[in-house]
Structure formats: C-alpha cells, structure tokens
Amino acid sequence: MTQQPFSRPGAIDLSALKRPAPAAGGSTPSAAPAGGASAGSAYSVAVDEANFQNVLEASMTAPVVLVFHSATQSPESEQLARDVATVAAEYDGRFLAASIDVDAVPQIAQAMQIPQVPLMLVILDGRPATQPIPGAAPIDDIRALFNQLAQQLTAQGIAGRHQPNAFAAPAAPGEEGEEAEVDPRYAPAQDALAAGDIDRAVAEYQKLVDGNPADAEAAAGLAMAKVLQRTQGVDLNAARAAAAASPDDLDAQTLVADLDMLGGHVEDAFARLVELVRRTAGKDRDRAREHLLGLFGAVGNDDPRVLKGRQALASALF
CATH class of the missing domain: 1.25.40 (Serine Threonine Protein Phosphatase 5, Tetratricopeptide repeat)
Incomplete structure (x- = not known):
C-alpha cells in the first residue's frame, strides 16, 4: 500500500443526496448499530443517508476514513471495514472509521462516484485528503498507512481528535452548540x-x-x-x-x-x-x-x- 499524501481537492458534492434534518443533539454522527462491518468501536460509525453529512462535518475536527464495502459484491471488503475500525481505535481519536455499506445505501456511493468495492477514502475538512485507495489489504498494511497519515498530520500541525463514544451520546441540556473554550x-x-x-x-x-x-x-x-x-x-x-x-x-x-x-x-x-x-x-x-x-x-x-x-x-x- 503506497503512501497517500494529504491534499486539498474540491469539496464532496452531496447534491445527489437528500438532506434530512439533523438529529436532535447537534451534528455528531450516530454510533454504528449492533452488528455490521465496523460496529463496536468508540471511533467507528456506520454511515447512512441520515448521518452522512454529520460524518463529513466530523472531519473538520480530525480525519474520517470512509470504507465502502459490500457483502454481496466483495465479501473480503467486510473484513477490510472491520480492520480499519480496529486500527482507527488504536489511534485514540486521531481517526474516525466510517463504514458505508453500498448495498444498504447505494445512493452515497453513486453520489461520490465510487467505482468499486472495497475502497477507502480519507476525508479532512469535509474534503478528500487522499486519492481513493482501492482493494482489500492486510491489517498490517492498514496500520502502516495510518502511521504514514498520522505522521503527515503531525507535520502539518493538525492535532484534533474525535471524542470517544461521542457518536452515540446526545448532548446534555444546555450544551447544544457550545464549544470548549481554549485557554x-x-x-x-x-x-x-x-x-x-x-x-x-x-x-x-x-x-x-x-x-x-x-x-x-x-x-x-x-x-x-x-x-x-x-x-x-x-x-x-x-x-x-x-x-x-x-x-x-x-x-x-x-x-x-x-x-x-x-x-x-x-x-x-x-x-x-x-x-x-x-x-x-x-x-x-x-x-x-x-x-x-x-x-x-x-x-x-x-x-x-x-x-x-x-x-x-x-x-x-x-
């Protein structure tokens, strides 16, 4: 798996998707449901049409690794999604693994013009930050890729982290829209x-x-x-x-x-x-x-x- 330098191409075009109203409690994406390719991690989320916009917004804090998978088209892609979620969890919030089942939500893959599964795409600041990474890979190769990306983040002074379990927790009363103050x-x-x-x-x-x-x-x-x-x-x-x-x-x-x-x-x-x-x-x-x-x-x-x-x-x- 080759090194994927961060870049700043154009924003993702979501015009082909519906824009459902965000869920109560702010723009944090919902947690992955029980089962599925990447459930069970504090730093993974199963993406659907309702939370996709919020997942992209989460990339304003730290990178989101989108994994497009399909049990019918590519059984090995399910393992890739699980492995990416496992590796993302090892980085304590520097990455969020976002799995997209193209069988369940084909409209997202269509809107993003995904040519095949499996495929990974790193999103930062709401935009693709690497070229699409096609094909399955052993978990050691995934770790090597994340290591390269983490070093590039650090070199660019990008230090944001996703909050663990934040994707399932609703905002407490009075906290909606509030941001932590910086000393x-x-x-x-x-x-x-x-x-x-x-x-x-x-x-x-x-x-x-x-x-x-x-x-x-x-x-x-x-x-x-x-x-x-x-x-x-x-x-x-x-x-x-x-x-x-x-x-x-x-x-x-x-x-x-x-x-x-x-x-x-x-x-x-x-x-x-x-x-x-x-x-x-x-x-x-x-x-x-x-x-x-x-x-x-x-x-x-x-x-x-x-x-x-x-x-x-x-x-x-x-």
Missing part, C-alpha cells in the same frame, strides 16, 4: 504548531513551563513539541532500519520511540525504551530513562498506558 495562554504555542513552526512552539511552551512548572498541560505540550522537533525531516524507514541494525544505539532507539509516539503507537514507544533501560547502564541508562519520562509527560501521567509504563520502568530499574 489563551496556550494559543501562541498552538498557533505555532498549526503554522508548522515547531521551534517556536517549543519556545512558547517552554515559557509557560518556566513561568509555572506545575502547569501539567503546558508540560505535556512542551514534551510533545520536543518530540516533533526531534523528528523533523526524519525518514521513518531509514530510522527503523538503523535501530534494527544497532539495538543498543541509544540515539537510534530513542528516535524510533519518538516516531512511534507520532504514529500513535504509544505502548510500542514505551516498551522500546523500557527494554533499552533494562539493557544499558550508567549514563546511557540515565538518558534512556529521562527520554522515557519525557514521553510519559507528553501522554499524561493519568493515562493508563503511562501507569503501566511506569510499572515496567520500575521493574527494569530494580
């Missing part, structure tokens, strides 16, 4: 990230941390911005090859751990560094441990993966 203290750093100026983002977060070391959000932002800074311009395949060839090379191993973080493979990053701590001693061990602590900070100390990682680190140290 203005973080705006300069976030603006720098959006502009792709990683060095400026690091500097802005550093100012916040220097001014208030107890600011956990600023500390996490600084840690993640430093990950971006360390990985600018890095070739993923070359970095992985170097790490595989030199398993005790501290720089090679920490770089791949950073790349795993950017790709959403948080536990893989932690495990790599824990093993590095276990194998090293002296200054190298201290560097590996400090790097791992920095990644813990980027994810957040309350995250269960961090709690598990800290336990593994303690075991490696003692």
